[in-house]
Amino acid sequence: MPAFAAVQPLGQNAAPPTGAAAPAPMPPAKPRKSEGPAAPVTRADILRGMYGPYRANNDLIGYHLDIRVDPDKETISGKNTITFRMLSDGNRIQLDLHQALNIDKILLGTTELKYERDSGAVFIDFPETLHQGATYSIDFYYSGHPLKTGRFGGFVFDKDPTGKPWIYTSCEDEGASLWWPNKDQWRDEVENMEISVAIPNNLVDISNGRLLGHKDLGDGYTRWDWLVHYPINNYDVALNIGNYQHFGERIGGLTLDFYALTGDVDKAQKQFAQAGEMINAFQHYFGPYPFIEDGYKLIEVPYAGMEHQSAVAYGNHFENGYLGKDWTGVGISPKFDFIIIHESGHEWFGNAVSAADRSDMWIHEGWTTYLEALYVEYRWGHDDAIRYINGMKPKIFNERPIITERGVNGNPTEDQYFKGALMLNTLRSVINNDDKWWPLLYNFFQEFKYHNIMTEDVMTYFNHETGMNLTPIFNQYLRHADIPTLELFFDPLQGTVSYKWRVDEPDFAMPILVGEKDHWQRITPTEQWQTMKTSLTKDQFDVATDLFYVNVAKY
Structure with a gap:
């Protein structure tokens, strides 16, 4: 049985439902260490960052x-x-x-x-x-x-x-x-x-x-x-x-060259075998490896790793996960070597598609972190990918906007990794059609390969190709500290739930799935209250927060 009747808008200037006039912000689940303020800008930063x-x-x-x-x-x-x-x-x-x-x-x-x-x-x-x-x-x-x-x-x-x-x-x-x-x-x-x-x-x-x-x-x-x-x-x-030793392989016309210290060759040969499947996965989503004339190299180093173009640095101790740990804590990351997958993913985003200013570095890190989830989906399926990407949520602080001041060599918050990836997962759910989503990703990469771009280029492309106005969504996640909060006010006597977005960005109207997991209903809240009938209680009424990165406040 469907849990909803037709949605009834309250009108543009309608007052909130009784008892929901001044909802309090939802407190965090538990206290966490602050990421702290951005570092002060120096003269050296200005001279280096200013074009x-x-x-x-x-x-x-x-x-x-x-x-x-x-x-x-x-x-x-x-x-x-x-x-x-x-x-x-x-x-x-x-x-x-x-x-x-x-x-x-x-x-x-x-x-x-x-x-x-x-x-x-x-x-x-x-x-x-x-x-x-x-x-x-x-x-x-x-x-x-x-x-x-x-x-x-x-x-x-x-x-x-x-x-x-x-x-x-x-x-x-x-x-x-x-x-x-x-x-x-x-x-x-x-x-x-x-x-x-x-x-x-x-x-x-x-x-x-x-x-x-x-x-x-x-x-x-x-x-x-x-x-x-x-x-x-x-x-x-x-x-x-x-004192490097070399071994390698080929995928079609692409050379894969591996370099390890003499004493580590046996371990490297076993662990670096993951590189071929990684190449196959990302070529599946985005097309041929972007630096085929230079080849792909994976090189042992004594630090964690770095995405040096066509010469990826690797220092993950020849172990799965990240430095031997379950990176997202949900049992997925021990299936693969985080450094091989993440740092190599930068060959597509960071190296082939590059930000034109450090302020927009999420184009490198948010996209490549999302590529980790795509790799999981390619290897182990959609459900594991959703579990993996949602395991990133405890790593997010939401204290500062992701995009920093431009032209001053600003250092973006680490939220650019995990919040950026969850924003992209949210956009997939907003578009709500994988037959469109996969070509959109492929064509986006092909459009901007070997170019230096800014967030505005990303938004313009997505808006044009989807026919949707996604700018408020991009802006809320990238230019404001807070993520959207879906406010829900339940009136059990009337059998209704009222809903709206609490956001910083004007004209924010992101659709979302609510109700019961196996019988989701897609609604489009705005910043104004709307009301619908529901047979679900406050405790039964759910929101698809694994598909949309949002907070939920129930009253």
């Missing part, structure tokens, strides 16, 4: 990073050849290099250029005007001791368990200019890149792109040459130097 006139007047074409790494002295030295096209006439550009490193000289041909340093920014002046439409290359020579800093080390001179050098980079938060000179921002990526790394003969360097070869330099060093065929984020550029 100022000396960034905007030029368009990157290519880098050739050509360096020597000395494990004994713990130094790097060399140059980056930076090729760019001028978008307007000018005689100054902005690049970036951490102040801990020395600038040895900057050349335009044989002409040494003058420059000014300011909090990591390097403003380079040219003796004559650079003309709009013309292409130029400069050689930026530098040297010094790069910093070991940040969550994963920045640039680290380390030792492997046998005492041999193990040198690695990971600098997403700190910025690539921590160890090499570049245009250290997200909006403008090079079209391709060469990476040449000279290291002692007994070591191997694994970097991004396709290995062109290695050459003995005759002085105890070998130069390893790599070519990146695609646009690449600066922070994705990576060195992995150590």
Whole structure:
């Protein structure tokens, strides 16, 4: 028997039902540690994050990073050849290099250029005007001791368990200019890149792109040459130097290359077998692996992991879950290796589709966290995927908006991961038609592959392709701290329930499923009270909170 009669709107200006005029906010289920306020913005953040006139007047074409790494002295030295096209006439550009490193000289041909340093920014002046439409290359020579800093080390001179050098980079938060000179921002990526790394003969360097070869330099060093065929984020550029052993496989025309320390090869061969099924899963949803000319690489590192493009860093101890733990606490994550799936998922979102400003980093992390759930659905079905993604809810704080201030290198809240993923799961339920949802995801990726985009691009695309106004939904989840609360007021004497959304975003009218799980009814609450008949009591009346990420307040 259906539990509902027809919905009866109360009208735009109707008063709340008796007893529900001033509902109190729902308290959290239990006290949790606060995520805390956002870090204060520094001058260095502004100079790095702002797309100022000396960034905007030029368009990157290519880098050739050509360096020597000395494990004994713990130094790097060399140059980056930076090729760019001028978008307007000018005689100054902005690049970036951490102040801990020395600038040895900057050349335009044989002409040494003058420059000014300011909090990591390097403003380079040219003796004559650079003309709009013309292409130029400069050689930026530098040297010094790069910093070991940040969550994963920045640039680290380390030792492997046998005492041999193990040198690695990971600098997403700190910025690539921590160890090499570049245009250290997200909006403008090079079209391709060469990476040449000279290291002692007994070591191997694994970097991004396709290995062109290695050459003995005759002085105890070998130069390893790599070519990146695609646009690449600066922070994705990576060195992995150590006593690596290689093994691999193919999926059609795609090479999968794996690198592990000599003592870990047996464990790696067993664990890295998951990479092939991961590739199959994400190709199923989004199309071919986006960097096929560069191939896919998975490389052992001593930190947790990082999505370095075509050279994914792996440090999950060859165990399923995350560092041996049930990542979402619902029994699903022990079925797979979190680092292999999540960090490789960034090849699609973060590396191929990239945010143009760090403020919109949810485009990397929210989408890739959602890809984890898609991987679970591909392998083990819809119900396990829903259990998995709902297991993320205790990780969300809802204290600050996900999207931060733009142009200041702002660090988004960690809610961008889990809240972002649950928002996408909610959108799937709003659209309510998987025959539309799957092509929508596929075409969205194909539309923005190799592009740097903002949240507005995502909203515009989804609105256009669905014919729905999803902007208020995106805005509520991304630009406000709180999630929607569905308020329900029950009148048992009348056999009715009144309902509305409590939200921050104007014109919010998200549909939702309510009633009984096996007999859901789809309603569209607004910010105004509406009333419907129901035979269910307050305790019996349910809301599909596993399909929609919302709070529910019953009165």
